[in-house]
Amino acid sequence: MYTDILIPTDGSDNVEPAVQYGLDLAGRYDATVHALHIVDSSPIERKLELTALEIDLETLPDTWYDAGDAATQQIATRAAEHGLEAVTEVRRGFPAREIRSYITDTGIDLVCMGTRGHSGLDRFLLGSVTTRIVRTVDIPVLSVKSKLTEALSESEKRGGFEDILVPTDGSKPAREAVTHALDLARTYDATLHALYVVDRGAYASRPGWTWDELQQVLEQNGDTVVEDVQSRAAADGVSVAAEITHGVPHQAIGEYCDQHGIDLIVMGTHGRSGISRRLIGSVTERVLRNSDEPVLTIRGV
CATH class of the missing domain: 3.40.50.620 (HUPs)
Structure with a gap:
């Protein structure tokens, strides 16, 4: 690679x-x-x-x-x-x-x-x-x-690297990050951790929805996303752990790293929507600022 x-x-x-x-x-x-x-x-x-x-x-x-x-x-x-x-x-x-x-x-x-x-x-x-x-x-x-x-x-x-975390929302940049994370996990014989965060902040951007309705949709999307990572990991012979959690994405990522001894984070640089080339993407940028672990950023194209 x-x-x-x-x-x-x-x-x-x-x-x-x-x-x-x-x-x-x-x-x-x-x-x-x-x-x-x-x-x-x-x-x-x-x-x-x-x-x-x-x-x-x-x-x-x-x-x-x-x-x-x-x-x-x-x-x-x-x-x-x-x-x-x-x-x-x-x-x-x-x-x-x-x-x-x-x-x-x-x-x-x-x-x-x-x-x-x-x-x-x-x-x-x-x-x-x-x-x-x-x-x-x-x-x-x-x-x-x-x-x-x-x-x-x-x-x-x-x-x-022994434990590699790939936070994912199912977007194209995130899927590209999964590709790199899988290859690294296979190369290092590391465990791949797939994390989907049900973002509480998403509620503010969805007028007309109740939180229960939006939470259900997000959790269903999370199931689909992490199952896809698990399937790809199984096909590559990579050990995988998957989790869906709730919270503020960059904070949840930091907490997961602390709890599971993560030594590498692999992230796409755009997230859910196309963001200016000059911006990193809010979640990734916050992780880069605050994480003690190395962060591998993958630009979605």
């Missing part, structure tokens, strides 16, 4: 969990690892837009490029230790723009990116580069929260 995996790196400890997962995924799928560093010229370029100064961006300090070479080579060395092919590159420019360009140029089919955790503003911004990539690329993106190395669990240090 994945043949070329991109790991953008700034050389900081923030990206270490994403590197771990990226290397493990590459090993499982025999994929090529692409380590990419962007020399961020955006602050300088933005200032130049407001002044009459002319600066040759090609003359940026060599140390900036040296740091990128060191960061990407470190990933390449670790990939080689696992018998994996690796490609390194250092580019200059606006990070999100250059990452998207690299994805297009090289045929990347999975991106593993670190985020800055969720304290202060980062809880709402995710890390602006990661957010922009999730919102604007058409390939799967694995977003991994930054943690101190000593705070990583054993599974996080290994980079593997």
Whole structure:
């Protein structure tokens, strides 16, 4: 399913969990690892837009490029230790723009990116580069929260998955997410958890319905959706657990993760209706903000 995996790196400890997962995924799928560093010229370029100064961006300090070479080579060395092919590159420019360009140029089919955790503003911004990539690329993106190395669990240090959650509402993006989740569960010999949330908030958008009427319809849809996942899992020889619960979707997803030791969430990025390319989708965005688990987002096309 994945043949070329991109790991953008700034050389900081923030990206270490994403590197771990990226290397493990590459090993499982025999994929090529692409380590990419962007020399961020955006602050300088933005200032130049407001002044009459002319600066040759090609003359940026060599140390900036040296740091990128060191960061990407470190990933390449670790990939080689696992018998994996690796490609390194250092580019200059606006990070999100250059990452998207690299994805297009090289045929990347999975991106593993670190985020800055969720304290202060980062809880709402995710890390602006990661957010922009999730919102604007058409390939799967694995977003991994930054943690101190000593705070990583054993599974996080290994980079593997044992319990994979796929929240689903039966929409096309959600079904595509199920496809990826099934493949990952089969590859890792993991248990797949299918979760359907009867959304209490849906009542407000259905004037003329009683809650009992709407709840019955939603529960029936949930039965159909989780039965479909169970059927697909059985056909693929994947162990599956399914549950229908009630509540606010992103909160119910978080509670389920805590209760069942989930170590990967796989989600479509649109949900029930077509949402602007520039938006993630409200449920997925809230999960990305609040989840401690890695989140693999699959864009519905």
